Amino acid sequence: MNPKIVNSIQKIEATFIDNNFALTLDAVSIDSRSLQNGSQTLFFALVGSNIDAHIYVEDLIDVGVRNFVVTHIPKNCETKANFYVVKDTLMALQDFAAQYRSFFDFPIIGITGSNGKTIVKEWLNFLLSPDFNVIRSPKSYNSQVGVPLSVIAINEQHNLGIFEAGISVSTEMKNLQKIIKPTLGVLTNIGSAHDEGFINLDEKIKEKMSLFQTAETVIYQMDEKIESFIFPIANAFTWSFINKDADVFVTKKKIAELTILNIQHRKEHFDVKIPFQDQASIENAISCLMVLLYFKYDQQTIQNRMQLLFPVEMRLKVKNGINNCSIIDDSYSSDFQSLKIALDFLESQKQSGNKTVIISDIFQSGLTMDELYSKVSDLIISNKISRVIGIGETISEYKHKFENCVTYQNTAEFIADYENVDFSNESILIKGARSFQFEQIVQLLEEKTHETVLEINLNAISYNLNFYKAKLKPNVKIMVMVKAFGYGNGGFEIAKLLEHHKVDYLGVAFADEGISLKNLGIQLPIMVLNPENTSFSAIIQYQLEPEIYSLKGLRAFLKIAAQKELKHFPIHIKIDTGMHRLGFEANTIDELIAALKGNQTVKVKSILSHMATSDDMQHIEFANSQIDLYEKLSSKLIRELQIQPIRHLMNTSGISNFPNAQYDMVRLGIGLYGISNGSEEQKKLENVGTLKSIISQIRAIPAGDSVGYGRKFMAVKPTTVATIPIGYADGIARGWGNELGFVTIKNKKAPIIGNVCMDMLMVDVTEIDCKEGDAVIIFGQSPTVNEIARALNTIPYEVLTSISQRVKRVFYRE
Incomplete structure (x- = not known):
């Protein structure tokens, strides 16, 4: 039982209908479908614009849940559970989380901005976890629901929190601020995302900055507009590429695949290498570097850790595996909260009654090892996992807590024994901390990869x-x-x-x-x-x-x-x-x-x-x-x-x-x-399918040369041509060629030139800074399926259903 959950629920404004069921609460849930719901679950029946969770209360009672937060008690349930009756269950969840947060007093980093929040959070977790027991938002849990669920995961062993806050309309941040209450604020890039929810840029900045009203310090890229919204109580800790009055002045140069940042902070001058060259990653890395400076890390530690930053995969992917298996690829993180999410996803996407979990040692739980692996075992049991393959020294020590479990000391040992492990007709969750390099296991178990995927x-x-x-x-x-x-x-x-x-x-x-x-x-x-x-x-x-x-x-x-x-x-x-x-x-x-x-x-x-x-x-x-x-x-x-x-x-x-x-x-x-x-x-609808490919080859042709069958495209000036490995055999209409249609590369339109071939098409990339292997969007956000259909004088149904089954489908959840 978690007494802080019990204390927090008793402090929210609610009418308690006590039907004499035990308040032995240890978890909070909003998902009626989760196999993790049980007698120790406190369930909040959220009412959204599209669904009302009250309709699932009776089903939850049948699986043992006995404590609910509701706006009304559903029919036939009046005496079957305890009920906290509130005016608004989402507000009650947020008030509950704020009460829960008040029990803890350690540094909390609050991150907001238009772009880069999740990446900065994950990188800070990587950079700081050697020295802190970190609790952070799982995945991109930064919404009105995601933030309270993230904060409720804090326990007594944590000593640093990193939580991101995302908003789409004015007035939302006040709800998240009372839950997170950051002591240190980090403002990432302010861009155009969700502009439609605000009157103007000033209102957007003001709303985002309100997260930091109780923060001691706020980190941001120096900007006069932002500074006008800094609360008087907060200290600004700024950086800049152009203004030497900033606390940290940064210059940069690109070498090979790296960027070298020269840092001038007070009287210190030193270089930091980061393994990225795009502007967004550079700015996100500097935000993280600023946090290290705030915590007074020495130059050597900053240099050593920053050069190890890595691309962040924020999606759970479903992939086709060998021997009629399906794979849930979550091979870049291993903590207790994200394990719960991944197991729910496995259940929703399982393609077989047999479910295997390949899992590494679990980090940053805030629990003793015995408590942690007991809880992991309970999760495995509640999710009806058929087999556990544990990889790591620690999980090997706790092998006895799992049924049908085999363990290996490290990934290399598992790979060496791979031929002796049978994988067939099952759904496999691959869940590992980045240091275990579980992407090698994904490559072993995945069917042949494709350059073109939907x-x-x-x-x-x-x-x-x-x-x-x-x-x-x-x-x-x-x-x-x-x-x-x-x-x-x-x-x-x-x-x-x-x-x-x-x-x-x-x-x-x-x-x-x-x-x-x-x-x-x-x-x-x-x-x-x-x-x-x-x-x-x-x-x-x-x-x-x-x-x-x-x-x-x-x-x-x-x-x-x-x-x-x-x-x-x-x-x-x-x-x-x-x-x-x-x-x-x-x-x-x-x-x-x-x-x-x-x-x-x-x-x-x-x-x-x-x-x-x-x-x-x-x-x-x-x-x-x-x-x-x-x-x-x-x-x-x-x-x-x-x-x-x-x-x-x-x-x-x-x-x-x-x-x-x-x-x-x-x-x-x-x-x-x-x-x-x-x-x-x-x-109001969300885009479901994005057809992607890559650039196979780039060539420069002089004026007067042609491209493709029939010489339908004649270059009137020197032209850079990229070839994409997708054609009409994959479902791309031939009529979409000859400069009627386009693909998107590096967020820019690349017109399709010449006839679409059976397996390839060619595009003009003269004005685009791109290279072989770069990603290409065939359709998705731009061009949309509707755009293509209108141009071809057909309907979206035809565009979608024409995509050949030889194009690999990859399913993912953000």
């Missing part, structure tokens, strides 16, 4: 799903379409995430798509929208649910159902209301009723139709006529057959444009993947 942001999918859920009326179910390989984004991985989010149905086009998902362990009901009669036996075998759209198809299915002696097998009846593609027309409804009346082999699970113009309000009269006909025909079926089916009519566009026709369920398709037909709605 990166899928699982956070964005979750966000878009909840965005549309928030538009639904109470009790309206949601079917999500994962047909066509998840609109080109990947079928199973997205289906698994949707199962984690407890959607009601999945929709596929053909039986083989559904069979594949069932074989991979998806348990959600799956509707097959375009079943062929020859697939009916397989549909029955794999417990899929067919859409029936014709009398011929119905009679064929009823015949097979009778032969197999089925009883109440679910089917879905589609009626044609004007799309004129598939479905029972009005003049066949009586025959349909006659065929189904009294038949016990099948059960009409739902009645559906398809809108032809839900995305185009110019055809609103036609759309309303479809709705009216659907209402008439579905009501007749319900009445004559005396059934209570799910009724569903609306697709993505219809969810927003025709909210009064949501019926019992809606079908979410392209919207899940961040594409909307409405320009205003598009602004």
Whole structure:
């Protein structure tokens, strides 16, 4: 039990409903899906714009949670747990975290800015952890929810905190300031991120600087505008490239792959090497160096540690592994808080019932080793991990705390024994501190790497799903379409995430798509929208649910159902209301009723139709006529057959444009993947897929030379040409070439020149400072899929679904 959690919850403003359950609290949770929830969990039922966690309280009670913070007590739960009833559960979480923070008195570094917060935090952790027991924000937990969860992880053994604070609108920082209460402030770069949330730059700077109102010192790059918002109580500790009046004056020069910083601080002059040359990394490194100077580190220590800085990977990635394995790559950090996050992610993305964790020694827990590895063991057990492979001297000593565990003293020892360890048909979390170089293990277990990948942001999918859920009326179910390989984004991985989010149905086009998902362990009901009669036996075998759209198809299915002696097998009846593609027309409804009346082999699970113009309000009269006909025909079926089916009519566009026709369920398709037909709605969705490649080769050609097949591009001046290994066989339309389309390199547009080839395309990089191996964005934030579709006079569906399956999909969570 953690008495500080108990004391903190008792100090927030709440009405306590005591049902005599023990307050033996040891953890705080906001995620109803986490396998780590249990009898010692205090659960905050947060209410967001897209989802209300109160609906999961009863499920949490079933798994043993007995203490909740709620705005109201859900029905049927009144006596089953203790409840702290508050006006706003997010505010209660923040007040709780502020109370918890007040129990600790040691230096706290608070970091804010537009860019670089997470990188500076991770680098400071690396630079300071040899001398401090550091608690820091896990990942990029810098939001209104992330900050309190980060601070609640403090324990008695920590003696330095590093927390980042991110805001997107005015007035948010005051909530984070009362939780973090930094003693030292670090302001990183002030850029354009989230500008839309502020009236002007002054308001943005003022809001960010308010984090430091109780800080003793604030570190920032000297700037008159910033200085006007420094609170009188704080000491400014400034640096500059141009102003020698700054506390630290920095000059720089680039040599090979390094940058040498010359530091002038008081009477000291010394050089520091850092392994970066881009401006953002240089500025972030100087912010860290300033903290070392603040803590009075000597020159030699600063020089030794700064040259070891490294690129920070801020994402958990899902990768295809050898022998039908999937890999969760978290091979750059190993601390208790991030382990909890990674295990939750493993559960949401597991592709097999077997789960293996490869884990290094764990650092900076603030606990004794015995306490730490007991807690890690509890996490492993609660997450139902099948096998543990521990690497490191310390975890080897505590091997006895884990079931089915093998340990190695170091990574080299594991690699030497790799051939003797069986990896097949399992999900593998690789979780290691950077010093263990677990990227070597990832390389061993990962399938052959590809230069061209489609990166899928699982956070964005979750966000878009909840965005549309928030538009639904109470009790309206949601079917999500994962047909066509998840609109080109990947079928199973997205289906698994949707199962984690407890959607009601999945929709596929053909039986083989559904069979594949069932074989991979998806348990959600799956509707097959375009079943062929020859697939009916397989549909029955794999417990899929067919859409029936014709009398011929119905009679064929009823015949097979009778032969197999089925009883109440679910089917879905589609009626044609004007799309004129598939479905029972009005003049066949009586025959349909006659065929189904009294038949016990099948059960009409739902009645559906398809809108032809839900995305185009110019055809609103036609759309309303479809709705009216659907209402008439579905009501007749319900009445004559005396059934209570799910009724569903609306697709993505219809969810927003025709909210009064949501019926019992809606079908979410392209919207899940961040594409909307409405320009205003598009602004509110998050980009899901980013198609990336690299520069294979760069060449300079003189004026008069041509590029590509057919000499479609003729250089009118000396031109620098980059070749990218992606072409029309990968799904890039040939029409996107010849300077109509572009890619993005180093945040600049590079026009596609000449014809797109089967496996390659060429771009003009004359005005871009780039080199072979640099990253290339084919689509994502720029160009967007919508931009490409408009230029090609097609629709985003075609652009997305054209991406070949030979393009590797990489799934990640921020």
